[in-house]
Amino acid sequence: MTGVHDLGGSSGAGPIDKSQHETEDWERLADAVTVALDKKGLKTTDEHRRAIESLDPERYKKLGYYERWIAATELLLVEKGILTREEIDEKAAELEENWR
Amino acid sequence: MTPTRFEPGDHVRVRPDEKPGHVRTPGYVRGKNGRIERILGTFKNPESLAYGGSGLPESPLYKVGFRQTDLWHEYTGPPNDTLYIDLYEHWLEPARKETV
Amino acid sequence: MSEAHHDLEGHDHEGVKPSAEAGRHAARIRAIEVLLVEKGVLTEEDVRRQIEYMEARSPANGAKLVARAWVDPGFKARLLSDTKAAALELGIDASGPVEFVTVENTPEVHNLIVCTLCSCYPRAILGRPPDWYKSFNYRSRAVNEPRAAMREFGLEMGDDVEVAVHDSSADVRYLVLPMRPPGTEGMSEEELAGLVTRDCLIGVSVPRFEAVRTG
Numbered sequence A: 001m002t003g004v005h006d007l008g009g010s011s012g013a014g015p016i017d018k019s020q021h022e023t024e025d026w027e028r029l030a031d032a033v034t035v036a037l038d039k040k041g042l043k044t045t046d047e048h049r050r051a052i053e054s055l056d057p058e059r060y061k062k063l064g065y066y067e068r069w070i071a072a073t074e075l076l077l078v079e080k081g082i083l084t085r086e087e088i089d090e091k092a093a094e095l096e097e098n099w100r
Numbered sequence B: 001m002t003p004t005r006f007e008p009g010d011h012v013r014v015r016p017d018e019k020p021g022h023v024r025t026p027g028y029v030r031g032k033n034g035r036i037e038r039i040l041g042t043f044k045n046p047e048s049l050a051y052g053g054s055g056l057p058e059s060p061l062y063k064v065g066f067r068q069t070d071l072w073h074e075y076t077g078p079p080n081d082t083l084y085i086d087l088y089e090h091w092l093e094p095a096r097k098e099t100v
Numbered sequence C: 001m002s003e004a005h006h007d008l009e010g011h012d013h014e015g016v017k018p019s020a021e022a023g024r025h026a027a028r029i030r031a032i033e034v035l036l037v038e039k040g041v042l043t044e045e046d047v048r049r050q051i052e053y054m055e056a057r058s059p060a061n062g063a064k065l066v067a068r069a070w071v072d073p074g075f076k077a078r079l080l081s082d083t084k085a086a087a088l089e090l091g092i093d094a095s096g097p098v099e100f101v102t103v104e105n106t107p108e109v110h111n112l113i114v115c116t117l118c119s120c121y122p123r124a125i126l127g128r129p130p131d132w133y134k135s136f137n138y139r140s141r142a143v144n145e146p147r148a149a150m151r152e153f154g155l156e157m158g159d160d161v162e163v164a165v166h167d168s169s170a171d172v173r174y175l176v177l178p179m180r181p182p183g184t185e186g187m188s189e190e191e192l193a194g195l196v197t198r199d200c201l202i203g204v205s206v207p208r209f210e211a212v213r214t215g
Helices: A025-039 A045-053 A057-062 A065-079 A085-099 C022-038 C044-055 C059-071 C073-081 C083-089 C136-144 C146-151 C189-193 C198-202
Strands: B011-014 B033-043 B059-067 B082-088 B092-094 C099-104 C109-114 C162-167 C172-177
Touching: A025 A045, A025 A065, A025 C022, A025 C044, A045 A065, A065 A085, A065 C022, A085 C022, B011 B059, B033 B082, B033 C099, C022 C044, C059 C073, C059 C083, C059 C172, C059 C189, C059 C198, C073 C083, C073 C099, C073 C172, C083 C099, C099 C109, C109 C136, C109 C146, C109 C172, C136 C146, C136 C162, C146 C162, C172 C198
Parallel strands: B082 C162, C099 C172, C109 C162
Antiparallel strands: B011 B033, B011 B092, B033 B059, B059 B082
């Protein structure tokens, strides 16, 4: 058995949803931050993929595309000691509070 | 340029291994017989890059072609439909004559 | 051994669009950006430049490449042998670590692109992939039932045409060079480019002349 991301030929696949959602600003930001870190040499595309593949399978299936990217970027930043989970928690809570 | 083990036209078998960790060889081609279509160049090894490694030595990457009917028993399309996928050299071995 | 590695049965989410908890993730990426800037790991300028880089890329780039290849056999040969260099000739900068390969549709072979393991796509040329390209169902079905997948996009391939699927699993990103439709002999390069949609560059569609005539 390979990982949850290894989808080629999965059984039970259904019709392809061809609808398109408008890319949201936070998705653009997730894309840009992830790639900017790669371009600075702070992480690689392969680490990013490995981090996404390490998500719990149920979570992998539940999250949207850029939500998986954010989870992976966060995981790698913490793993590399660039940021801590606690400071991200704290800052995210602060930002959410300000939006209310 | 790293010398390559295979040439275009060579019959190869994808290793059937269940390798833990990050790999770029999907489950559906493992253990299957195909043919080298072209040599794409040499690239850093993603299985090392994914864990912060150097990815060195670089590995030859091949475009490998398969008959769809060799990949999926229940394939319903015509017998000359094909699938091409890019595989690193260490995932390939020479195909045994009787299996070609 | 079954070829089916995973079961998507009863899975109604495509794994692409923002989920119910998107707001929380949006807050986390903003928090990450703020912290990275505070610590001097990234600058706001780095992030802004990267957003602009992606916004500047779109399927129109692919359409330009195709239209030029249709009118200029020399360019077509260069596009097929070295896509990155050919793109640069038209001012499309796809520099970076990944390689690009253009595969040509012919009366005998129709090409279809997918990435089953993630969603690799020629982003440096075409921009972000469409949602359906990233969907679990496309990633799953494009390899084992490509004809049925194409049929859902209205593309029916005859049994005399070989369907060649390309799973971009490694360091190469693929683009399809579709066939020039009949009846377009008098058209300008710009008009020809107008026939080439994003879906044609992935292989779930082909350029059609009527599409323009009827607007």
